Amino acid sequence: MSEIDWVVYPSITFTKESVFELDKFYQFMRDWFNRKNYDLFEKDHAEQVRGDESKNTKIGWTSERKVDEYIKFFIDVGIKLQNIKKVKVKNKSACKGKITISVKSYLKVDWDERWQSPFLVKFIKETWEKLVMRDRYVRYNVELKEQTYEFFNQAKSFLNMQQL
Secondary structure (H helix, E strand, C coil), rough: CCCCEEEEEEEEEEEEEECCCCHHHHHHHHHHHHHCEEEEEEEEEEEECCCCCCCEEEEEEEEECCCCCCEEEEEEEEEEEEEEEEEEEECEEEEEEEEEEEEEEEEECCCCCCCCCCHHHHHHHHHHHCCHHHHHHHHHHHHHHHHHHHHHHHHHHHHHHHCC
C-alpha cells in the first residue's frame, strides 16, 4: 500500500456569504490546476433542493500531479454551497448564498506500489528513503504546501474581489 504524507491537514477553510458567479469561480479553479499541471477529478457531487427554492450543494475535487516515478502531489478541494439562489445582477446570472472552501494536501510515496514486496525490496526502499530521499521529501513538502496555500489564497481573493 502506498504511503501518504499529509502536508496540509486538517483542511484550511474559508467561508463567505455573498453574490458570486459560480461558473467563473469553477473556471478559475480549473485554470489554476491546469497551469500547475494537475489532473483534476470530481469525486463527489450532491445537491439538495430546499422548499424555499434554494439549494445546498457539496462538491469534492481531487487533483493529482506526478512529480516523479516515486511521488505524487494531491490537493483535495471541498466546496459547500448553502442556501444558494439564482439571481440576476447587472444582466448577469449569479448565485447568492454561502460558500465554504476547504483545502488539504498530501504526498503519496511509492504511488504505483513498485516497492512493496518482497522483504528485501521493501528494506532497500526504506533505506533509500532515509539516506537519499530525505532532502527531496523536505523540498517536496515545502513545494506542495506553498502550492496549496497559493491556490487557497487565490480562491479566497477571487471570491473577495468579485463585485457584482
